[in-house]
Amino acid sequence: MSNPAIDDVQLDRLADVAVRVGLNLQEGQDLILTAPAEALPLVRRVTAAAYRAGAGLVTPLLSDPEVTLARYREAGDHSFDRAPDWLYGGMAEAFGNGAARMAIVGDDPMLTADEDPERVSRAGKANSIAYKPALSHISNFKINWSILAWPGRAWAMRMFPDLDPDAAQTKLAEAIFAASRVSDENAVANWQAHNARLAERTAWLNDQRFDALQYSGPGLDLTVGLADGHEWMGGASRAQNGVVCNPNIPTEEVFTTPHAARTEGRVRATKPLSHQGTLIDGIEATFREGRIVEVSATKGQAVLEKLLDTDDGARRLGEVALVPHGSPISQSGLLFYNTLFDENAACHIAQGQCYSKCFLDGDSMSEEDVAKAGGNSSMIHVDWMIGGPETDIDGVRADGSKVPVFRKGEWA
């Protein structure tokens, strides 16, 4: 029954990688899996692979873009500050009891672009508030979780407007399979080798104990201070429940938590940013004492400014990540309009919430400890790309000494 445009063999491998490498699902562990209903061919394969891996109970929660749009177009005003608390509360309970969490993404990135922006942001805010208890199990890395992609038809047509839908979906599928390293039959081995390389990078960076990173390149003169006791992470990492998993399929980044008050200088985006259906392009920002004090964009400036005013933390950084220019997604030259892929195509920084797991003793730190160490907090976490083939980066130690980290977009 699956879509002829999508190769079943690579879809089988993607499901296998998702369960064994992405989640590393444990014997008897339950799985909660969200996905668009359109992604059922992948949902079915993930479900079967999860049960083969010994899952207790797999519960898919399927969404549909037309149902989402029906609300924005037909519902009364009172609907837009509501969220399914009963469902999210249940999910929080299940995560608390040890269930693993998988998300399959694949909707049209511009799905709500033409809807009433005020309704979209109110609904989004109500959703984030209701989902917070469940999300904390993920942002605090208490459980093994993983995100992967389904080549959604509307998404493919958005990326390849000149191709017919079937051809567009095939092209997106192949790009997803390649980026997810399932193009050949030893996918799991590919991932073991990939994780090993990323582990070497993070080990080196953690040994260096850099105090800051100094970026230079076209329109780029930026110093990003790192949080006190920060820890670099990349590829497979251990959740608090002891399970080593890959939260992102694909992933090319090594990342850590910057110090919210210690970023200085000017930076220019090297890729457009797709945010809740709006394309923001040509971003240029100036940071002082960790905050964006000046910002402009050739496209989507109003949406960007509204985003930066979400709360106090929105103008400060919550993540700094290194991705070599030669990595697969970057080399594909494709803009996916989807953070899971676009952030893994270039060095990036993120406005907003930091990852508390990116501290040497992150597991035992309270929210206050994280803040004291420089970890930023915010309702948002929005990654934007600042690296490219001309980017040079130096690590700066506490004593002021410098060590080359990137030269011309590649590891030094």
Added chain:
Amino acid sequence: MSNPAIDDVQLDRLADVAVRVGLNLQEGQDLILTAPAEALPLVRRVTAAAYRAGAGLVTPLLSDPEVTLARYREAGDHSFDRAPDWLYGGMAEAFGNGAARMAIVGDDPMLTADEDPERVSRAGKANSIAYKPALSHISNFKINWSILAWPGRAWAMRMFPDLDPDAAQTKLAEAIFAASRVSDENAVANWQAHNARLAERTAWLNDQRFDALQYSGPGLDLTVGLADGHEWMGGASRAQNGVVCNPNIPTEEVFTTPHAARTEGRVRATKPLSHQGTLIDGIEATFREGRIVEVSATKGQAVLEKLLDTDDGARRLGEVALVPHGSPISQSGLLFYNTLFDENAACHIAQGQCYSKCFLDGDSMSEEDVAKAGGNSSMIHVDWMIGGPETDIDGVRADGSKVPVFRKGEWA
């Protein structure tokens, strides 16, 4: 995007009837809607109609038969005594806060016929136990709820094995639209008239205060005692939250609660019974003091006996229902292998759990009160058809006087 085999105009009407007549959804009321993902064309229309009717939040929970089968085929033994408590607990909470409940049915009735029956029954039992708190809001009629059907492709192929799938699905769709009274454009008015006729029947029966019903016909010599203080219901009825709704789309029956200990005589099924993927045919049973003491079937006897041994209440009656032979589903001559339709094609009785709402002051009766009045309780509620064109039924009053109720399968 909807299936060419299914008429969009009648699908629009079905969604409208489902929300306005089935649920009678109230302004600001939330809706939880379960359906097979295949039924998305109807789910989308119901969601839009619900929001137009003022719904607060509509949350569809979509299922998929392949996901169900993957569990039976791939999961370890430990999986089969599990159920998603976190999800059903959330649903119970939402119903407790006043959400309405809709179910769209449409899966292959023989979906699990070839799976390990022991795994199927264990999973079913675990599910019923976990779902009980949520179900109590429905069986005690606390909230407005409604069930309707989507012409599922596998279901259609099961009913019309000689047609190609598209033709089979079109034929099932037309049968569902006709039975649901949406074949012409004044569907809501059709239902108002239909509900009025059913209300007349129930009023007459409730005025009669019959003590028992006496059935006669081919292989049929049965007396069914009625519960003390029973109330006949049919068509639209008022839930405890005050909302008048139609729990079944379609519906042709007027029904009440029999006395669990006062059924005597012999009865023969007039239609096959499809139960959890097994077809049980040629049922003949003998009742004494309310209990089936002898039973045989030309097909599926083992499954029938296992069903009757589920618990003490399984051999006793929980429902008695009157459906004239001339009603639409009966006249269609089709066997739907689905209770929602087959029970509305003929007079029927149900083994197992009674409806506590079918008592004059059902709203205020405890489970003990219901039992004392003769209301049966059981984990199962399985309807089987006993009426036909030759069926005569007399109402027997406490003083022994008799009143004709049915002659030759029609209202007397």
